[in-house]
Each structure stands twice: as structure tokens, then as C-alpha cells.
Amino acid sequence: MNRALAATFIYLGASGVAYTAPLSHDITVGYVQVADDPRYDDQQGPAETVISPPRPLPGAEMAVDEVNIDATVSGRTYTLDHQDADGDDTLAATIDSMATKGVHWFVIDADDDAMEKLAKAERGKDVMLFNISARGDALRGPSCQPELLDVIPSRAMLADALAQFLLARKWPRVLVLRGPLPQDKADAEAFDHAAERFGLTIAATRDFIVSNDPRHRDQDNVALLTGDASYDIVYIADNDGTFARTLPYATIYPRPVIGAIGLVPTAWSWTWERYGAPQVSHRFKKRTGHDMDATAWAAWLAVRALDDALRESKAASTQDVDTYLVGPKMNIDGAKGPPLSFRAWDHQLRQPILLTTPDATIADAPMPGFLHQTNVLDTLGYDKPETKCKF
Amino acid sequence: MRKATIIAGLVALATPAFAGTNHIFVSNEKGNGLTVLDAADYTTVRQIKTGARPRGMVFSPDHKLLYVACGGVNRIDIVDVAAMKVVGRIGHIDDPETFDLDKKGERLFISNEDAGELSIYDLATKKLLKSIKVGLEPEGVLLNADDSKVYVASEGSNLVSVIDTATDKRTDIGTDTRPRRFAMTPDGKELWVSTELAGRVDVIDVATNKVVSHVDFLPPGMRKEDVSPVALVIDKAGTTAFVTLGRANHVGVVDVKSHKVTDYILVGSRPWGIAFDKDQKRLFVANGASDDVSIIDAASHKVRKSVPVGHYPYGVAIDE
Numbered sequence: 174m175n176r177a178l179a180a181t182f183i184y185l186g187a188s189g190v191a192y193t194a195p196l197s198h199d200i201t202v203g204y205v206q207v208a209d210d211p212r213y214d215d216q217q218g219p220a221e222t223v224i225s226p227p228r229p230l231p232g233a234e235m236a237v238d239e240v241n242i243d244a245t246v247s248g249r250t251y252t253l254d255h256q257d258a259d260g261d262d263t264l265a266a267t268i269d270s271m272a273t274k275g276v277h278w279f280v281i282d283a284d285d286d287a288m289e290k291l292a293k294a295e296r297g298k299d300v301m302l303f304n305i306s307a308r309g310d311a312l313r314g315p316s317c318q319p320e321l322l323d324v325i326p327s328r329a330m331l332a333d334a335l336a337q338f339l340l341a342r343k344w345p346r347v348l349v350l351r352g353p354l355p356q357d358k359a360d361a362e363a364f365d366h367a368a369e370r371f372g373l374t375i376a377a378t379r380d381f382i383v384s385n386d387p388r389h390r391d392q393d394n395v396a397l398l399t400g401d402a403s404y405d406i407v408y409i410a411d412n413d414g415t416f417a418r419t420l421p422y423a424t425i426y427p428r429p430v431i432g433a434i435g436l437v438p439t440a441w442s443w444t445w446e447r448y449g450a451p452q453v454s455h456r457f458k459k460r461t462g463h464d465m466d467a468t469a470w471a472a473w474l475a476v477r478a479l480d481d482a483l484r485e486s487k488a489a490s491t492q493d494v495d496t497y498l499v500g501p502k503m504n505i506d507g508a509k510g511p512p513l514s515f516r517a518w519d520h521q522l523r524q525p526i527l528l529t530t531p532d533a534t535i536a537d538a539p540m541p542g543f544l545h546q547t548n549v550l551d552t553l554g555y556d557k558p559e560t561k562c563k564f
Numbered sequence: 565m566r567k568a569t570i571i572a573g574l575v576a577l578a579t580p581a582f583a584g585t586n587h588i589f590v591s592n593e594k595g596n597g598l599t600v601l602d603a604a605d606y607t608t609v610r611q612i613k614t615g616a617r618p619r620g621m622v623f624s625p626d627h628k629l630l631y632v633a634c635g636g637v638n639r640i641d642i643v644d645v646a647a648m649k650v651v652g653r654i655g656h657i658d659d660p661e662t663f664d665l666d667k668k669g670e671r672l673f674i675s676n677e678d679a680g681e682l683s684i685y686d687l688a689t690k691k692l693l694k695s696i697k698v699g700l701e702p703e704g705v706l707l708n709a710d711d712s713k714v715y716v717a718s719e720g721s722n723l724v725s726v727i728d729t730a731t732d733k734r735t736d737i738g739t740d741t742r743p744r745r746f747a748m749t750p751d752g753k754e755l756w757v758s759t760e761l762a763g764r765v766d767v768i769d770v771a772t773n774k775v776v777s778h779v780d781f782l783p784p785g786m787r788k789e790d791v792s793p794v795a796l797v798i799d800k801a802g803t804t805a806f807v808t809l810g811r812a813n814h815v816g817v818v819d820v821k822s823h824k825v826t827d828y829i830l831v832g833s834r835p836w837g838i839a840f841d842k843d844q845k846r847l848f849v850a851n852g853a854s855d856d857v858s859i860i861d862a863a864s865h866k867v868r869k870s871v872p873v874g875h876y877p878y879g880v881a882i883d884e
Contacts, residue, residue: 242680242699243721246738449719449742452701455678484722484738504741504762506720511789512741512761548789 195490198248200483202476203271203279204233204255207264212284212306229305230255231461232472233280240480247484251476261287265294272300277491280475282468285309285356292318301495303475306468310363313519313555317562322498323521324471324478328363330554331438334526334538335408335431336367337552341540344405348428349378350398350420352411360410360432376404383415399424408432435530438538441470442529445537450508474513474522478505510537511550519562523550584842584884585645589630590850590857591618591837591881592874598632599873600648603841603884606859606871610648614641620662621881625669630881633660633674640672645883654690657683662704662745666711673714675702682716682727696732699723704757706746708770717743717757724757726773737773739766745795749820750802758807763791765807767823781807783814783828795838795879797847799862806847806860808835815849815858817865829865831858837879850877 206228215225237253244250254276258267264287268279280303283291288307295302296318304312304323313327339345347368351361361378368375384393391397399407407424411417411433421430429435443454443464453473457465465473478498482488485504486497497503503514509525516523528536539549545556555561587609588601598612598621616636623630623645630643640660642652654672658681663674671693672685680702681695699718706715707729716725717739724737740762747756748770755768756779767777781791792810798820799805805818808831815835817827832851835858839848846868847860857877859869 239700239721242718243723243736243738245736246723449701452677452720456700481722481741506722506742506761548787550789 196483196488196494197275198250200249200251200278200479201254201274201276202233202237202251202479203268203276204230204253204282204472205258205264205267205271205279206230206255206282207261207284207287208257208259210282210284210287227461227463227466227469229282229466229468229472232305232457232465232469232474233476235457235460236473236476236480240476243480243484247480249480249483251480253476261290264291268295268300268302269298272298277301278479279303280305280472282306282472285312285359288312288321289316292316292321295320299491301491301498303471303478305471305475309359310555313521314561317519317564319520319564321520322475322515323519324475325468326440326524326526327521327554328359329366330521330524330526332360332363332367333370333553334438334528335364335436336371336373337538337540337543338436338528338536339373339406339431340371341536341542344429345372346374346376346404346406348376348399348402348404348407350407350409350411350416351378351380352409352413352416353380353382354412356412357410360412364408364410364432377402381411381416383413395420395423396425399426399428404428406431409434436528436535437530438526438528440467440524440526441465442467442527442534444529444532444534445509445527446534448508448510449506453508470507474505474507477507478503478513478515478522481505513550516551516554516557518557518560519555521554523548523553525550526553584627587645587648587883588848588857589621589643589645589881589883590848590873590877591621591632591879592876593617593619593852593878594876595874596636597874598643599877601857601871601873603882606869608873611874612643612648612650614643614650615639615653619878620660621879622663622665623881623883624665625667627883630883631663631665631672633657633663635659635661640674652690654685654687656692657685664705664707664714666707667709673705673707675705675716677701677703680718680720682714682725694732696727696734698725698727698734699736704743704745706748706755708748709752715746715755715757717746719743719760722759724755724768735773737768737775739768739775740764740778744793747796747798747805749798750800754820756796756798756805758793758796760792760794760810763788763793765793765796765805765818777823779807779816779818779823779825781809781812781814781816781825781828783809783812783816786812786814794836797838797840799840799844804862806838806862808838808849810834810836815847815860827865829860829867831860831867832856832870837877839880839882841882842884848880848882850880852876852878 258264285307409432417433482498488494504512507513526538543552586603590599600609615634620633640654644651658676683695684693700720702718704717726735740759742761744758765779769776791812796807807816815829833853837850849858
């Protein structure tokens with residue numbers, strides 16, 4: 174009934190936060206993904222299996238069903254409006270057209286490049302975007318935007334979690350193997366930053382390629398890549414995963430492998446058994462038939478965070494809700510232990526990082542003993558004094 | 565064990581209505597059984613093997629039976645309190661954790677965490693009577709004094725549902741983050757619910773179904789996010805409440821009238837379950853992450869002893 178009202182925007186100024194809209198009882202959450210997102214391409218796996226990472230959409234769908242349970246208390250009912258943009262270039266247009274119909278909050282599944290372009294295009298507009306799958310540090314740094322909230326952990330947070338773990342285990346000397354993709358370079362760069370921050374020693378950094386060409390044996394031969402250096406552990410940056418898959422047990426010295434395989438840092442895993450996590454994972458698996466991964470968790474959390482802000486802020490406008498979302502009172506239950514909230518300086522969701530194998534969560538960072546003057550979760554990722562984000 | 569029987573016999577002579585064994589039952593979540601302690605000298609009397617993951621425990625009104633939720637095997641095991649062994653079970657209950665019994669001991673009200681339901685079982689036939697939808701991940705269940713209302717805390721939805729047991733009508737109350745367990749003031753006017761991720765207890769006015777006050781916990785030198793209140797008890801006089809604070813490794817002491825914290829008691833690691841003894845002189849706290857029970861003097865707030873029990877102690881039930 175209030176839909177018409179919600180769509181009536183009051184124009185306030187020329188740039189910056191320019192709009193505000195009174196809140197409706199019915200909240201439509203936009204969900205936009207890119208149809209040809211290469212991250213979800215079917216990939217041929219071992220033994221003719223197809224490895225196709227699942228889209229995170231069911232996480233948002235599950236959260237919408239869940240937040241509708243407390244409708245009598247929150248005073249809201251939620252609907253998910255899911256649309257596919259054809260490609261990166263039409264992402265902003267898709268969102269703009271939904272925004273003109275009164276959608277203000279969007280859950281966005283897009284890669285780093287697409288997300289950067291989108292957030293830039295939406296600057297100053299009447300939207301708030303939840304990034305659930307782009308991990309790039311630039312989005313939380315030089316390319317940050319006031320209309321962007323990063324639910325998925327940044328590369329820096331994932332790398333910091335590994336670095337804390339290695340220090341806690343007293344395995345400080347690391348051999349870094351780096352793949353050819355830009356994302357591999359970005360992962361390795363984040364790991365370098367973490368190593369410096371926490372005082373690990375990088376024994377050597379070596380680039381690998383997937384090849385059988387003897388002329389490139391220094392880059393495709395595991396024995397050569399892992400020999401002639403003194404280290405406790407191998408860190409591999411490999412977003413494709415083909416090389417990493419057979420690296421454990423193939424290193425020339427008996428050393429564990431971490432990063433893209435072995436011990437993997439992540440926002441979520443079905444192996445995480447504490448703080449009500451199994452219930453969240455069970456509900457997700459029940460409706461999808463597959464395990465909840467980090468991006469599905471982030472999609473779920475985005476909608477839950479929005480409901481929290483709407484319910485607790487008792488705000489009268491979208492703008493007030495957005496202020497509350499990035500404010501100090503947010504206290505989101507992410508089933509990861511401590512309450513979660515967004516960092517005011519870069520809009521990254523502060524959260525524990527799980528360090529997982531295919532069978533178990535081995536540890537959750539921040540590791541014990543890593544302290545911080547205000548919130549130990551801020552030992553992961555760029556802290557306030559280090560941020561390169563200027564809104 | 566023989567001593568226990570004799571004590572039980574003597575008590576039976578003195579107070580025929582209520583024959584306690586003077587035993588303390590501790591459920592060991594990962595030990596798959598109960599540790600039975602002697603209430604006088606705290607020695608281990610027996611280990612009772614139960615189904616996997618025993619957590620919530622409630623006595624039958626006559627204290628002859630102890631019902632134990634065994635989440636790992638989806639059933640409630642029924643322990644004969646005097647014989648200290650499992651004598652029956654109620655099966656096919658989805659991941660049971662906490663529950664309550666009506667005052668006649670005829671019906672069992674239990675939350676089903678995965679299904680998001682409150683289920684009611686008939687104890688004579690051990691059959692499911694009905695299930696009622698509540699919020700996500702329901703946990704704490706509490707019947708009021710005349711069994712006319714049952715309260716269910718849904719930790720995944722930040723809701724307390726009030727269900728009229730005659731009509732099944734449900735009313736929801738919004739709470740702070742992650743509501744867990746309940747305690748009712750003896751006058752039945754205030755319902756206290758721990759909200760784990762808010763680090764506080766919400767106080768609900770029973771007449772209006774509204775959160776009217778909070779009790780915030782912050783032991784000295786700790787941060788808000790380290791404080792995760794779980795279980796709580798209020799004394800019979802309605803003057804003092806004791807709240808286990810989980811990760812903060814303390815029990816908070818609260819003045820019930822003013823809703824003010826008056827003291828913090830350092831106990832073991834991750835305290836969860838808490839129970840008074842019969843004359844309310846001692847408190848027993850199950851420390852999940854240090855595999856022991858802290859015994860607190862209720863008047864002085866001093867920990868008198870720590871007693872090792874099984875793996876991951878969850879709850880304490882006392883038969884005196």
C-alpha cells in the first residue's frame with residue numbers, strides 16, 4: 174500500500190547523498206548478477222566431472238524467507254527482485270532501472286572489475302550496494318564508494334588470517350608460488366602485505382604456469398619450483414586451481430600447502446560447527462542440495478544485516494537506515510561467534526575468517542593473542558590508520 | 565552408591581513427599597553421558613551412559629525421572645534418578661536441546677532447532693501431540709506457573725514467541741541479538757531472557773509482552789564482544805539473579821529489583837548451565853571448555869571448589 178509512497182523520492186541536492194525516501198512496509202531487495210560472469214563458467218574437473226561453482230543467489234533467497242518470519246516485530250515484509258545483467262556494461266543500467274521503481278538496497282554478485290565500475294557509476298545515487306563476491310582490496314581502498322558495503326572478506330583479510338595462523342604455529346618461513354592470472358597476482362600481493370605486517374619471512378616468490386614444456390621447466394616443474402629454498406610452508410595463489418590441485422604431497426620437501434588448497438581461508442564453510450553455524454548450513458543445504466560457501470553466506474548475511482538495521486534503527490528513511498548500517502550500533506549475528514558490523518572507514522564487514530581443509534575448520538582468525546585496541550576483528554584487513562579509502 | 569540409597573531413604577522418612585538422592589547430574593555434551601556427583605563431598609558417584617550429545621535436563625515433578633535431550637541421536641533419554649540408569653527414551657525428535665515439562669509431568673515442550681518449531685509430546689504415550697511454528701533456531705523453552713503460556717526463544721530470528729497453550733495462538737516479541745534462555749521472576753511479572761550476542765539480558769514485562777529493560781554485562785577488563793550470556797537463575801526470594809557469561813568466563817550477579825549488576829564471579833572456561841541447590845546456598849556452574857563444574861557460595865559469591873566432570877559439561881540438575 175505504501176509502495177507508491179516509497180517511490181516518491183524527495184530530491185535534496187545536486188551531489189553526494191542527494192535523495193531520501195520514506196520507508197515502506199514492503200521492502201523489495203534487488204539482487205543482480207551478471208549473466209556471463211566467467212567465474213561461474215562450467216569448468217572441466219578431474220575424471221570428467223564438471224566443477225561449476227554455485228551462484229550465491231539461494232543465500233539471499235533463504236535470508237528473505239527468514240526475515241519474513243519476524244514480520245510482526247520488524248513491521249516489514251521482504252521480497253527479492255532478482256535480475257540478470259547481460260554483462261558488466263549493463264550492470265549499472267539494470268540497477269538504475271530497478272532504482273526508479275523504488276528499489277534502494279541491492280545485493281550484487283559481480284567480480285572486482287564489474288563491481289568497481291558499478292560502484293563508481295552509482296556514486297551519489299539513491300542506492301546501497303552489498304558486495305557479496307568481489308574480494309579486491311581496491312574496492313575497500315582507493316576505489317571505495319559510500320554506496321558500497323563489502324560483505325565478503327577482502328583479500329587482505331584472508332591473507333592476514335593465514336599469516337596469523339602461521340605465526341601462531343611458529344611456521345614463519347614461506348615459499349610463495351604465484352599463478353599467471355591477475356587475481357593470483359592480487360592474492361600474492363595481499364599475502365606479501367600480510368607477511369610484512371605480521372613479520373613472516375618470504376623465502377622466495379616463484380611464478381608457475383600449467384605446462385609440460387621442458388623449456389619452461391623452472392615454472393612448470395613442481396620439484397624445481399619447490400626446491401633450492403628453505404621454508405616451513407608453501408603458499409599458493411592459484412584462482413584457476415589446476416596447478417594447486419596436485420601440489421600437496423608433490424613438493425620436494427615435506428611441507429604443508431596453504432592458500433588456494435590445503436588450508437584455505439574463507440568467510441564460510443560447512444565444516445564450521447560452532448555458534449549456530451550448523452543450523453544455517455543445514456537450512457541452506459536443505460533448500461539447495463549443496464553446501465553453503467562463502468559467497469552464499471555473504472548473500473544471506475547481506476539481507477539479514479539489512480533486516481537488522483531496519484528493525485533496530487526504527488529509522489524513517491532509507492538514508493537513516495544506511496547511516497545505521499555503517500554505524501557503531503550494528504550487532505549482526507553471522508553465526509561466526511562475535512557480533513559483526515561494518516567498518517566505518519571502508520565499509521568492510523568485520524568478521525572472523527575460517528581456516529579450513531575439505532574436512533574441518535582447523536582454526537578461526539583472529540588467532541588468540543592477536544590483540545587490537547578496540548576490536549580484535551580489526552586485526553584482519555586494513556585498519557583505520559592504514560586505510561586508503563576516502564569516501 | 566549404597567550410601568546414596570541410604571541417604572535417600574532417610575530423607576524419605578523425614579519428608580515423605582520428596583525423597584532426594586543428594587546427587588548432582590551434569591550432562592557432558594561431548595562425553596555422551598552424565599556425571600553424577602555427590603552433593604556433599606562432590607565425589608563422582610557414577611557415569612551414566614546416554615545417547616550422543618546430552619544437553620538439556622529436566623526432572624519429572626516427583627524427581628523420580630530425569631529427562632535428558634540427546635541431540636546427537638534425536639531422542640530424549642529417560643534416566644531413573646535413584647537407579648542412575650537410562651530406563652526409557654522418546655525417539656524421533658529433531659535435534660533436541662532444551663525443553664520444559666508441564667507441572668503435572670504429562671507433556672514435554674521442546675524446541676526443534678533445525679525445523680524452527682516447538683513440539684509437544686505426551687509423556688505417557690511418548691507420542692508427538694503437535695508442532696507449532698516459531699522463529700529460526702528456537703532454543704530456550706519455559707512454561708509459566710500455571711502452564712497457560714509457553715515462551716520460546718528463537719536465537720536465529722531475535723524473537724521470543726509467547727504461545728497460548730490452550731489456543732496455540734502465537735505472539736512475537738522482538739529481542740536483542742541471539743536470545744537463548746529464560747528465567748521468570750517468582751512473582752511471574754518479569755521474564756528474563758539472555759541475548760548472547762548483545763552481551764545482555766532483556767527483561768520482558770509479562771503483562772504487556774514488551775522488553776522494558778536490559779541488564780548489560782561487562783566484567784572488568786573485558787570487551788562487549790567477549791561477553792556471551794547464556795543460562796540464568798533467579799533465587800526464590802526474587803532478589804538475586806546469576807547469569808553465566810560464556811566466553812567471558814564469569815558469572816554475573818544481578819539485583820533483580822533494580823536490574824543492576826552487583827558482582828562478577830570468575831569461574832572456569834565458557835560457563836553455560838547453572839543451578840541452585842535446594843536451599844539456595846550453593847550454585848553449580850558447568851564450564852564447557854574446561855570440563856569442570858564450579859561450586860559457588862551463593863551468599864559470598866566465592867568459588868568454593870572446581871570439580872572435574874566429563875567432556876564439555878553443558879547443564880546441571882540437582883536432586884536433593
